[in-house]
Amino acid sequence: xxxxxxxxxxxxxxxxxxxxxxxxxxxxxxxxxxxxxxxxxxxxxxxxxxxxxxxxxxxxxxxxxxxxxxxxxxxxxxxxxxxxxxxxxxxxxxxxxx
Amino acid sequence: xxxxxxxxxxxxxxxxxxxxxxxxxxxxxxxxxxxxxxxxxxxxxxxxxxxxxxxxxxxxxxxxxxxxxxxxxxxxxxxxxxxxxxxxxxxxxxxxxxxxxxxxxxxxxxxxxxxxxxxxxxxxxxxxxxxxxxxxxxxxxxxxxxxxxxxxxxxxxxxxxxxxxxxxxxxxxxxxxxxxxxxxxxxxxxxxxxxxxxxxxxxxxxxxxxxxxxxxxxxxxxxxxxxxxxxxxxxxxxxxxxxxxxxxxxxxxxxxxxxxxxxxxxxxxxxxxxxxxxxxxxxxxxxxxxxxxxxxxxxxxxxxxxxxxxxxxxxxxxxxxxxxxxxxxxxxxxxxxxxxxxxxxxxxxxxxxxxxxxxxxxxxxxxxxxxxxxxxxxxxxxxxxxxxxxxxxxxxxxxxxxxxxxxxxxxxxxxxxxxx
Numbered sequence: 153x154x155x156x157x158x159x160x161x162x163x164x165x166x167x168x169x170x171x172x173x174x175x176x177x178x179x180x181x182x183x184x185x186x187x188x189x190x191x192x193x194x195x196x197x198x199x200x201x202x203x204x205x206x207x208x209x210x211x212x213x214x215x216x217x218x219x220x221x222x223x224x225x226x227x228x229x230x231x232x233x234x235x236x237x238x239x240x241x242x243x244x245x246x247x248x249x250x
Numbered sequence: 251x252x253x254x255x256x257x258x259x260x261x262x263x264x265x266x267x268x269x270x271x272x273x274x275x276x277x278x279x280x281x282x283x284x285x286x287x288x289x290x291x292x293x294x295x296x297x298x299x300x301x302x303x304x305x306x307x308x309x310x311x312x313x314x315x316x317x318x319x320x321x322x323x324x325x326x327x328x329x330x331x332x333x334x335x336x337x338x339x340x341x342x343x344x345x346x347x348x349x350x351x352x353x354x355x356x357x358x359x360x361x362x363x364x365x366x367x368x369x370x371x372x373x374x375x376x377x378x379x380x381x382x383x384x385x386x387x388x389x390x391x392x393x394x395x396x397x398x399x400x401x402x403x404x405x406x407x408x409x410x411x412x413x414x415x416x417x418x419x420x421x422x423x424x425x426x427x428x429x430x431x432x433x434x435x436x437x438x439x440x441x442x443x444x445x446x447x448x449x450x451x452x453x454x455x456x457x458x459x460x461x462x463x464x465x466x467x468x469x470x471x472x473x474x475x476x477x478x479x480x481x482x483x484x485x486x487x488x489x490x491x492x493x494x495x496x497x498x499x500x501x502x503x504x505x506x507x508x509x510x511x512x513x514x515x516x517x518x519x520x521x522x523x524x525x526x527x528x529x530x531x532x533x534x535x536x537x538x539x540x541x542x543x544x545x546x547x548x549x550x551x552x553x554x555x556x557x558x559x560x561x562x563x564x565x566x567x568x569x570x571x572x573x574x575x576x577x578x579x580x581x582x583x584x585x586x587x588x589x590x591x592x593x594x595x596x597x598x599x600x601x602x603x604x605x606x607x608x609x610x611x612x613x614x615x616x617x618x619x620x621x622x623x624x625x626x627x628x629x630x631x632x633x634x635x636x637x638x639x640x641x642x643x644x645x646x647x648x649x650x651x652x653x654x655x656x657x658x659x660x661x662x663x664x665x666x667x668x669x670x
Contacts, residue, residue: 166563195503197493198554200556203554226561
């Protein structure tokens, strides 16, 4: 499995750490809505098909990435920086390159 | 009833030219309705059908299998059977299963080749050895056999194991369950299938469930690739496909992620190891089949997958772990590798329950340890379906335990399914 890091380019999956399901929405830290917290911690969509995921390029630029990957074929459909407002050096350099 | 398979029937059929053997199960067409439909013709589904018929007299049952019988995880696991858990809910359940294994070949009149060759967990630090002592004591407290072993005893048991001080992770001891072992996984599926079939259960292969029939909230049957089938009760035993199947019933989320686990077998060797051994400084386990191949595996790949195949990094990792324990295997060739989809639950423990909808029953969350649970899982699930309430052995394994703070997390990993 190759993941194309927006900054580093295509790299082998061993350089990345899977951070899990990217569909979950973390409640506001001050929230006392236990049902929302329980859902965030325990409930998963677990689709057979396209899956929103969070990966970290831990063996590279260390950026957190939002990846769409097919769980039936392992095909990577898209990779983006985690935050659209990412202002790290990595992102600026990626933009300079493009 | 005279046993269908016996020395006498073998001789009688041999004299008659082996013309009179019946197929182990029929190939019936689905009827319009049943008392109980079981979705999934793997070990757990077939065992459930068998115990529904045998223990509860419910024989108007269909087992619907998308592929062929036993094509999923019951034919893909590494066949280890053990009951060496820490927490009482798990220990009681898996020990019940172990006791059923000990009589299973007689029960089914089918040789499942259950071999109580022991399962040894290796410890590589004094702290880990202490932790094993704690788990061993917890097991013995509940009547399960467990014994601590010294490196010298381990060396006598497994001569090929590197227990030298120069090993990457020197062995400081181990926890042995002598009654643990292995069984022939296909025979378990076939034995349960024949037992259920002979009691009237319809096993319907190549029949994919495509949806659920509903009357309001209540599930009243299924739509399949072979037509609609109605039932008073619909039970789901589909392991790694649980998410896909319950979504057909409108249940969007589950406390489960599907992950791929790979397994491997080497070319046949002369007798090399006569127990099941597990590595304590990684995730690796190995035993030897009666054909001589070393059967081994390690961790799941670590990302969501329904693919029934994995990637190379975990292959590399598993081989490294094997060589850390057994340097002498460096030039043995791997014959085959494969993958199975595991239903990883949020606490590492299974779910055997009524629901989540009226008329529906759920059996899932086996992570990668479902094979050893097969007899007790079927037995408890049949009880739950027949009586609409759980047996005390599966009462803790509810679906709502996660939201109620009643998780059964044997490894203490938290809600991170890829770590269980």
